[in-house]
Amino acid sequence: MNINANYLAVVFNSTIRMMTPILFVGLGSALCNRVFIFNIGLEGTMLTGAFAAIVANYYTGSIFISLLAAMISAMIVSWIAGIFMVKFKGAMLVVGVSINMLISGLTTFLMQIIFGVKGAYVSTDLVPLHKIDVSMLKQWPILQTMFGSLTYLDFFAFILAIILYFFLFRTVTGFRMRSVGINKVAAQSLGINADRLQIGTVAFSGLLSGIGGCLLTMGGVTMFAQNITAGRGYIAMAAATLGAAHPLGVVAGSAFFGFAQSMANMLQNSSISSQLTMALPYLATILALAIYNFAQIRRHAL
């Protein structure tokens, strides 16, 4: 393996592709953190989006409808979870885990019914997300490698982070959202419908996780496998934590995990045992969270 500019460009490109699904979900998780909701159900809603995207694509052949289905289905599931968490004051962890288990089983079951396959469904008939044409960069092959085979959604993820930054810190709605996270009782006493704001945020985070799921199944290879999200929802929550629930911080957090994932993929071709390389992103998650929390404790101690 020789390390050169081209190799780095490939790593860069792969990092972007790996990180954007996490980024969408991570942004959703950050919004939830801001309104003081610990939404562990994002793993399940991401899976919902991933599955709905494939099914819609299978029946309609339209990537647009596919994306829409992913967003709406994930939003509905998340909205229900939000109602349970906020309105009925269910333990957030329990509601989230229930959603995750329910969706995991349901998608596996429906996959057998709809596609008649077990484990994974792959088809070339499916229409993937549009890739952005980078042929205008052909004078710079390195740039072409760096930004090649990316979809519009990959780019949109970064734009969305910036939009959400302005939304949270410059708009009145964002201001109120943050306030609910800081002191819900005070917000309510000032006539803000905090419950609705929290449920709305959870629903919207579901919508974002649906986009992330769609990107996962409709981005590179068009396929759905049992539990294809493989913990990316949890990793996205870690990215949101690392990014201190700040949209731009979440970009950095997601980039870290995207990089870990892409290294794991690359190292599969090396002599290191694949069990170890596959564990890499998860090890990175634990390590990053441990270091982050340790640094936090140190900072508070000073």
Added chain:
Amino acid sequence: MRNQSNDVILRMENIVKCYGSLIANDNVSLHLNRGEILAVIGENGAGKTTLMKVLYGLEHPDKGDIYLNEKKIQIHNAAQAIANGIGMVQQHFMLFDPFTVTENIVYGKEPKKGLFFDLKKANQTISELSRKFDLPLNPTTKIQGMPVGLRQRVEILKVLYQNADIIVFDEPTAVLTPQEVHELLNTMKRLAEAGKSIIIVTHKLNEVMEVADRAMVMRLGKHVAYRNIADTSIEELSFLMVGRHLVETEIPEISPGKDILRITDLCLTRDGAVPILDHISIHVNAGEIVGIAGVSGNGQSDLVQCIFGLQKADSGQILVNGKNVFNCPVKEVRHSGMAMIPEDRFIWGSAAQASIAETAIMGHYEKPSFSKKGFLNIRTIREFAGKLVKEFSVKADSIAQKTSSLSGGNAQKLIVAREIRQNTPILIACEPTRGIDIGAIQFVHDCLVEKRSEGAAVLLVSSELSEILKLSDRIYVIYEGKINGEFKRGNVSEEELGLLMVGSKKL
């Protein structure tokens, strides 16, 4: 006297509000004239807070009507109350600590510029508002780290920003220093002169006498009387409130014995740098009540926690009858002969879900009369709890009911009973009367004095200066973790203490 018209701005007619079988408001009527200050007074549980909650839309009455300017209105939530020009300065401040003064004030009615929050304009508006009502504040300061008096000022400006004509103050002076109280009362008078109509909910009668035009007295969910302040006295109001004449606690003269509790050079720093307690040296003699006066947050909580072993101090000495209990575990400290009435009855003093009987033995369950070989002696515990409840007149249906179902005053009585009946030579009483009503305050004071007469050493920590002045044989003033003055009974005035409490040097 203010130029108040008899122009009625607000009427609440025959308000009825029940919680289950409890009637919190029983046909209560109230009217408020434009530009007047009306005091709503009564003991805890008299229904005054409920009535205000109804007015502010936080509770829905079962019966009754509200008229604003003689027009019937419906108030279903706080937003509607605000829209009708009714504002409330709540007892527990509703502020967002990480936000600035401006952000807190404009909350819910934020100026916008296109899609965005127009913070610049908001800051300007708040500057003007603060000047107009002579309530100086820096709009861009964060709430975090602000003293209580200023926080309250933010709350007042918030109500003014919402354009309230009627302003309700719910127990506004409970947490203030005497100077801050004085300032607040002046602010209220100024606001009334500016045409605002004010309701103050309180049980502090001297403040009522100073600031109010009229008082409405509530007792057991009913309104029992209206009085013009000019034609009444503290004695009459307190009689109307309690329904009986209160006898002042008598404090017999006794000469104190030897020092039972002696603390020398107690130091505590936070995170290795910020001093919380700075070489505190105090002592309490037998048969003496020693008061610690201070604005809350100046180290008194930490001091008590260090004495009691709830927190580890850095250095120093804590002698109980000559035995050092510095940094000993709580159990050992208790065994050495200390009992404590903690400052928060629900956080430190009891477990909400525990029964009254269980609360009555908390911290003492290992005593042989209550348990043997790890098994509780249920019968003795019940008898003991029943005795406490009776002797200290804790209002409860049965000793099996949950502590959380007791009102604040009754829970406090139970905890006071528990700590006093342990017959320890030392009692530490932290805010023993916070938020309880006159009758119960009187009772707790009597208990402390009785304890003193029995020859115990009582350390009293209270942010209620009148309480410190009334009970203490000696007073220490604490400011930023240092002792800023020591006085014998009768050698210091409330004003002097107030100044020392905010850091002024020796007088």
